[in-house]
Amino acid sequence: MTTNEIAALLLNTPASVTDMLKKLSAKELINYQPYKGARLTEQGYKHATFLVRKHRLWKVFLYQSLNIPWEAVQEIAEELEHINSELLIDHLDSFLGFPKFDPHGDPIPNAQGKYTLRAQSLLSDLSPGKQGLIIGVKDQQLSFLQYLDEKGIGIGKTVTTIKHDPYDQSMIISMDQKEINLSGKAAGLIFIKSL
Amino acid sequence: MTTNEIAALLLNTPASVTDMLKKLSAKELINYQPYKGARLTEQGYKHATFLVRKHRLWKVFLYQSLNIPWEAVQEIAEELEHINSELLIDHLDSFLGFPKFDPHGDPIPNAQGKYTLRAQSLLSDLSPGKQGLIIGVKDQQLSFLQYLDEKGIGIGKTVTTIKHDPYDQSMIISMDQKEINLSGKAAGLIFIKSL
DNA sequence: ATTATAATTTAGACTAATCTAAAATAATCA
DNA sequence: TGATTATTTTAGATTAGTCTAAATTATAAT
Numbered sequence: 001m002t003t004n005e006i007a008a009l010l011l012n013t014p015a016s017v018t019d020m021l022k023k024l025s026a027k028e029l030i031n032y033q034p035y036k037g038a039r040l041t042e043q044g045y046k047h048a049t050f051l052v053r054k055h056r057l058w059k060v061f062l063y064q065s066l067n068i069p070w071e072a073v074q075e076i077a078e079e080l081e082h083i084n085s086e087l088l089i090d091h092l093d094s095f096l097g098f099p100k101f102d103p104h105g106d107p108i109p110n111a112q113g114k115y116t117l118r119a120q121s122l123l124s125d126l127s128p129g130k131q132g133l134i135i136g137v138k139d140q141q142l143s144f145l146q147y148l149d150e151k152g153i154g155i156g157k158t159v160t161t162i163k164h165d166p167y168d169q170s171m172i173i174s175m176d177q178k179e180i181n182l183s184g185k186a187a188g189l190i191f192i193k194s195l
Numbered sequence: 196m197t198t199n200e201i202a203a204l205l206l207n208t209p210a211s212v213t214d215m216l217k218k219l220s221a222k223e224l225i226n227y228q229p230y231k232g233a234r235l236t237e238q239g240y241k242h243a244t245f246l247v248r249k250h251r252l253w254k255v256f257l258y259q260s261l262n263i264p265w266e267a268v269q270e271i272a273e274e275l276e277h278i279n280s281e282l283l284i285d286h287l288d289s290f291l292g293f294p295k296f297d298p299h300g301d302p303i304p305n306a307q308g309k310y311t312l313r314a315q316s317l318l319s320d321l322s323p324g325k326q327g328l329i330i331g332v333k334d335q336q337l338s339f340l341q342y343l344d345e346k347g348i349g350i351g352k353t354v355t356t357i358k359h360d361p362y363d364q365s366m367i368i369s370m371d372q373k374e375i376n377l378s379g380k381a382a383g384l385i386f387i388k389s390l
Numbered sequence: 391a392t393t394a395t396a397a398t399t400t401a402g403a404c405t406a407a408t409c410t411a412a413a414a415t416a417a418t419c420a
Numbered sequence: 421t422g423a424t425t426a427t428t429t430t431a432g433a434t435t436a437g438t439c440t441a442a443a444t445t446a447t448a449a450t
Contacts, residue, residue, distance in 0.1 A: 002397075002398090004398080012437095012438075012439090013440080015399075016437075018398065018399055019399095023437095034399065035398060035399075035444085062286075065290060066286040066287060068283065072280070072282055072283075076282075083271070083274045084274075085271050088257070088263065088267075091257075091263050197427075198428055199428080208410080210408085210411095210428085211409075213430085214406095230414085230429075
């Protein structure tokens with residue numbers, strides 16, 4: 001990623017990002033060469049993985065145990081993920097039953113930092129007549145998640161492609177004995193396991 | 196509390212505490228007059244109560260749900276308590292079954308900020324032959340909690356006073372069919388409900 | 391291959407939170 | 421009650437994280 005992209009993502013200026021890169025470099029979490037970009041070191045990768053682990057485990061907890069609505073989960077998890085205690089996270093993991101995926105279908109690194117892989121394809125590639133199990137989403141913007149909620153689409157649902165429009169890629173799928181229209185854009189953001 | 200005492204507690208210098216008092220005063224959380232001390236405003240009291248609520252609910256969660264050992268609970272709870280979301284805390288409260296007391300026996304304010312009161316006395320005041328139920332401790336220093344752990348003393352245990360030494364106030368109590376020696380100091384830090 | 395444009399970094403300023411040392415105020419005691 | 425001591429506050433320095441504007445470097449276009 002470029003300095004500007006990071007800045008846009010963090011809602012900071014590129015100048016601030018440059019400072020951060022220098023600091024991360026001093027801590028040996030990244031290898032950084034001015035104007036050339038940066039790359040995580042092994043140590044940095046471990047830090048990042050632990051952060052991902054914390055974030056996704058908290059998401060599972062907030063959503064599954066506390067029943068906190070979608071809209072609020074992301075924001076709270078971003079605060080919780082900064083609490084630094086391996087003990088806490090390992091106990092949380094155990095409490096939750098060592099989940100392998102978070103409520104968006106994203107894989108959760110285990111205590112050793114290993115991700116569970118699984119075969120996945122896009123709903124947009126599911127041929128007419130075929131069945132698929134929804135296992136995740138690619139985009140976690142609120143507007144998209146709400147769009148899915150409205151249509152009743154969620155992780156764990158089984159869908160069948162009825163029709164795939166060759167012109168605009170929009171799809172008609174069946175789910176829960178109902179037919180649903182889906183834009184090509186949306187279908188390309190939904191991960192499925194074909195059945 | 197004095198400026199110096201606050202400083203000692205926070206492990207900061209008195210100069211820093213003065214700065215904090217001025218800032219809290221600017222936010223109208225305390226009424227502060229230089230050299231005269233400070234007092235919480237109504238708004239400040241509400242903030243403080245919410246902080247206590249957060250802290251104690253997290254403690255219940257860490258201890259009861261996650262089985263995190265004593266020694267670690269306090270430190271983690273101090274980080275968690277700074278996450279500011281009423282939604283989160285109210286859901287956590289509900290998840291935990293709206294507990295009224297934390298694992299040390301300290302009362303937890305409800306969503307309206309009300310504490311549950313209960314009659315309590317000190318173990319040191321329990322006359323020989325009388326029974327009491329341990330419901331809390333007054334001091335939460337690690338060393339004291341470990342001292343209690345070693346003797347098997349904890350919240351929910353029923354004890355009977357056998358003997359009370361008039362000279363050094365030390366006590367012999369019976370618990371779980373065993374006799375236990377307790378210093379006068381310790382007995383004065385244990386809350387009981389007499390039975 | 392030069393030049394123009396875009397991306398990135400540097401320099402310097404600002405704020406917030408802390409500190410030390412000095413000054414001001416309050417409390418204590420002879 | 422006046423002097424001494426303790427407490428508290430102020431003043432000024434330091435560090436970390438951010439910003440804007442200017443300078444530098446890389447990329448793209450003619």
